[in-house]
Amino acid sequence: MTPERTDTGSLVTVMSDTVIIVVPVDAPVTVALNRDRLVDAMETQAAIGGTDDGGLHRLALSDEDKAVRDWFVEQLRALDLTVRVDAFGNVFGRRSGTDPDASPVLIGSHLDSQPNGGIYDGQLGVVAALELLRTLDDEDAETAHPIEIVNWTNEEGSRFQPGLQGSGVWSGEFDLETEYDRTDRDGVRLLDELERIGYRGDAPVEPAEPYEAYFELHIEQGPYLDESENDVGVVTGVVGLSWGEVTFTGEANHAGSTPMHLRHDASVPAAELLAHIRRLPGRLGERTVATVGSVGVTPDSINIIPETATVTWDVRDPTDEVVDRAVDRLSSEAEAAANREGVECEIEETARTRSAEFDDRCVETVQDVADEFGYESMRLLSGGNHDASHVNEVCDTAMVFAVSEGGKSHTPEEFTSWDDCYRAANTVANAVLATATSTAD
């Protein structure tokens, strides 16, 4: 199949179901991905740790995570990419560029999932990156800049906290040894699991060289694109976030024979704190969200007064000062509630991500591609936190959001139509391609 030169000067190759347009280096470059192959790869990854109800259960560093990593590396090797695994398990595959001085453009996301999560989430971002490289290979297309694909370790932060861990260490925001020592609920150490599944690589956990840019496609995980009937989201930044945990410690005692006035029931301040956290939004910033995702008591028996009660918080706002104020307020309330019940209280912030503002040039590149493809788009601030927040500290960054039907996320009901997957994949792929074919500044 020989490329034909069109009368606009582009090289056009028509394949069975793909149109590839490679234009001269000084003109915009666009590729249309292979929709069937994209869907096929999405279905393949979704089957690894797939649940009966169409969801995905692929916790970081589990056997399922190992299996999907093995599949991913196999795909990279099939593309003759230089595969690099760093000492925190982040997996990179590099496709060379023609300009030896041009720094690489990074594209990717993560393959791990929440417990019983959905199949799209960040997985779509990795699969779209893979499909970009396959499409470029199909056409023997060259780029001035190398293109590097990445799968970050433990984005979800569900089994091991905090999340965004691989990108956090890589970007220098997190300390490697501290993160190695994290344990899951069964006391299993992260480093041990990393070694067990064979993904503690040799490469240092840091940017090997300056990066030209990073692009990440992720599903929106919110309702705005769906409600506004847009095709793709052009993400301009990520809200600030605080995660933490409050543990109340009172006294276990018999539920029947302990008079009310002699109780030190850890569940009582926990419930009060939960209600307080729920009331934070609407009192601070206009776009504050606050969630208690995890609640538990011990000994957790119907007729024993709880000795301990744990409540987590997840607070986000576009303005970091609002997040600060929210954490101050909930901490005060935790202490006040503990005092009222006569129990102890321990407050720990387990993760903090400052709000991120993405690079104008990268955001405009995404916007231009969406416009060029004729996709309806809107600009969005991400409420969810992403590896892109960390990478943004290292190099220019932008994100593309795919439509999440009904905004559902982290549940088997999460859904993005294949058409929406394809549109978003084309957008991120071509933003990368545009950046990788641009001449050095």
Add this chain to the structure above:
Amino acid sequence: MTPERTDTGSLVTVMSDTVIIVVPVDAPVTVALNRDRLVDAMETQAAIGGTDDGGLHRLALSDEDKAVRDWFVEQLRALDLTVRVDAFGNVFGRRSGTDPDASPVLIGSHLDSQPNGGIYDGQLGVVAALELLRTLDDEDAETAHPIEIVNWTNEEGSRFQPGLQGSGVWSGEFDLETEYDRTDRDGVRLLDELERIGYRGDAPVEPAEPYEAYFELHIEQGPYLDESENDVGVVTGVVGLSWGEVTFTGEANHAGSTPMHLRHDASVPAAELLAHIRRLPGRLGERTVATVGSVGVTPDSINIIPETATVTWDVRDPTDEVVDRAVDRLSSEAEAAANREGVECEIEETARTRSAEFDDRCVETVQDVADEFGYESMRLLSGGNHDASHVNEVCDTAMVFAVSEGGKSHTPEEFTSWDDCYRAANTVANAVLATATSTAD
């Protein structure tokens, strides 16, 4: 060692550390138990499933429960008792009486424990019963009525709900097949566990014949005896109890990107219900207690809005109508809170025990024994529920309470001094003996 007749006509045997006084059948009969042997048996049972912090973890029908049952049966056989295991795993050992027409006097309690509970609880009641039979054997003492010792299956209701299960089926309050089908949190069926540990016996789960009376020794699990510096408690009845569970079902969604007004967060009504349940005491009866011992959410991840939240209740009051009103109120609040958040709500009462008033004659027998031994005593209503509540439906019943230091219960810090154990054991043993030696009414 030969008994000597004293000048009051009693037979007195002096052993190394035991004084046994056997008096003629028409006079009150008193035995002093062997304190060292009682302590020794307490320590032996406490080691089976004992925890490092001095507590006891011996959940119903677990391997530890099997081990303690095996030990118990061995002790019964060593006493040449007729051992009977019924089809629900209740274990009986009968010592014959001299009067063929006299109905048996039952004494016992339970050997299972809460998760990380204490070593005294009901265990003391079984060990005291054992020590009574050993003491009677030492002296070849005879009683008109047979004396039967019992270990009830699953009193605690921690692993399998409801509690008081063995006595509940035996007394006809619970349905055998329904209770067989109960499952623990891992979905393991009760009947399967009963068979696995080899304690599904052949005897029908019912009183084989009329019983003369039932006496049960248990630790108080409350602070009243300790605070009032009494030696033993004479229990006149048990408060009414309701156990239940409310499950709220909303929608799992991403904690960052789901706007507050689109949430259906199951944890919010759960917290409101918990706070409401806490406020029930002080609004209904004078002695109402209400507890939420178990709280949980799914998927239980820091950045996912909970889809389900479960809250248990435990409400008790001496007056059954107050318990009824409490359940009505918390049910209304659960529904109202669910409506406010736009989530579903399922309310299930899992156990209900009407308040029990013990038999005057039995209570007076306990009081007389305490007085005779010179023990300081007080009359109490039990806030904790006991197998005695069920047995009270079948035959005359009373209970003895041992001092609980600080009222602590269902925790490794639970403590009753050996002196207090001994005093309470002597009290229940001699109440049984007095009843078993009395002539038929």
